[in-house]
Amino acid sequence: MSKNLYQPVNSEIVDIIDESPTIKSFVVVAEEPFKFKTGQFVELTLPGEGEAPFTPSSSPADTEKMEITIMKAGRVTALLHESQKGQKVGIRGPYGRGYPVDDYVGKEIYIVGGGVGLAPIRSLFLTLVDRIQDFKSVVCRFGAKAPDDFIYKNTLFGAWQNIDGVDLKLTVDEANGDWNGNVGVVTKILNRGDVDVRNAVGVVCGPPIMMKFATLKLLEFGFAPKDIYLSMEKNMSCGFGKCGHCMLGKYYVCKDGPVFTYEQIKGYRNIWD
């Protein structure tokens, strides 16, 4: 008898970190060894309440625990936000294909992110930084609504600014308090000279509208559609290409993605909705 695909691994929330007014990170420890590759996602069950897909934001190298950053957006995520340390949860997965990091070797990696889209990016970033000498450079352009809305503030405003091989710039839609950095949507701080498109890949993750305009911008800079990697948020449920919810054209986002190149999906309707 094969194992039950629908059975989550019993796990526990061991810590909760407030990231922004609407976003928290949950540190989850599974009862069984649980490994993933950066960009893959898991299904997190709040027992008796519901299940939702999330891409872990921690480094896959940390196999003891996993961090999942969650924005309060629907019923299940709101309940998760109310939960306390010690809460029992279930995790299934990991599912899908993540970022093909080995294909990025020797290249400049141009990462554009916004809002809670920084969650998958953080996992990717930590993976890249672990072997930073393998890449020509890692160029990050991140945006948030207001300074307070940035997640991972400590590292974002601190340690990540000073890593050799990393060029990180931030912007906010609206400045307030003592913010004296860039103001404007993230596409405003994308510049043609940031990377050499002949030897670069783009990685975009964030709210749909931001992903759309960032992708258009990268195309305008001369990126080939096959060199733009998008982490697609769809309504994943089963996680293994059966329930149909996540379909994007012929693809099952859960199985063939969630990371796609723009080349793969550009012919389909409403990809940004």
Added chain:
Amino acid sequence: MQTVFVSELKPFFDAVAEQMDLYVPKKTGAHYIYDKYDPADEAAVQFNNIRACTPVKEFLFPLRELAAVFPESLEPEEIRPFAVFGLKDCDLRSIEILDKVFTEEEFEDSFYIARREKMFIISSDCSEPGTSCWCTFSGGQPHAEKGFDLNISMVGNGFVVEVGSEKASEFVEKTKDLFAEVPAEALTERDAARTEARRRVDDNNAEYTLDEPANEVVAGGYESDVFDMESQKCVECQACTRVCPTCHCFYLYDTKREDYFAKMKMWDSCMRLAYAEVAGGENPRRVLGDRIRHRFMHKFAYFLDRYGINMCVGCGRCIDADSHKMDLRVVLKKLNEELKGAKEAKVAK
């Protein structure tokens, strides 16, 4: 293939029912619906001339089932061997399609597989195909040639029984006394009936012939507004996907029981408005026409691309369910004409 003969259905049903649970089609109004066989009920012995109106998937992938329990995990339910009588070729082909999905390597659905292994398939020829039957379109026909344990063809004085599997020969061996040798004229009669049934299906569908394979017709019409026009007739009842024997969308939901938590699995429909909606409210198929487009693309193009088999078996259930308002055949024909028109215009240039 071994072939035997039985003159009456009743003793045959009784013999099957002795060894396993037996489900038989019962006439309800104009349609057949499956029910557990009751040897005491005379009306339970019927030869259905056409498929039941309910899809065979309900035997393998029930409308709602318990998928997981925690914190303690679930002991799989013991599935008793069961037989289903009167499945048609289109039903058997729908099982072939579901098998592709649920027995896919690395992601085997243990619930489906447990039922599938215990299922004994007794198919039968279609003596009277309906007006919505269009199996020959998708490579089928009104009688089965493979995919069954036993297949039954009705002839004047009895039933020709084909033995299609190891399991079935064991059954026939065990119940030898029931069967006789096939009279020579019975086979001639069966073959004539099969040819006639096939002719009927072909005649019914002559007007829907396409110039290109259906996948090309549908994919070629991806941006066509035919889907949006059709959507004006659709009331979003989702009946088409419920009765479809190959539609297999489901959703998972969690619930609390007295002393445990359960994860349930239940049929869903890609025609449902919130089906593809994400937590943030975005929905790539908010517009009904886009949902209909997706349904056609999945049935005729995407599935073929992934599994090498067309996902529509031509059973016509969705046509019946929709009181013939949205007829797949008509939609395909419209797309076909558009594509043809576009090609001719290109040549003219």
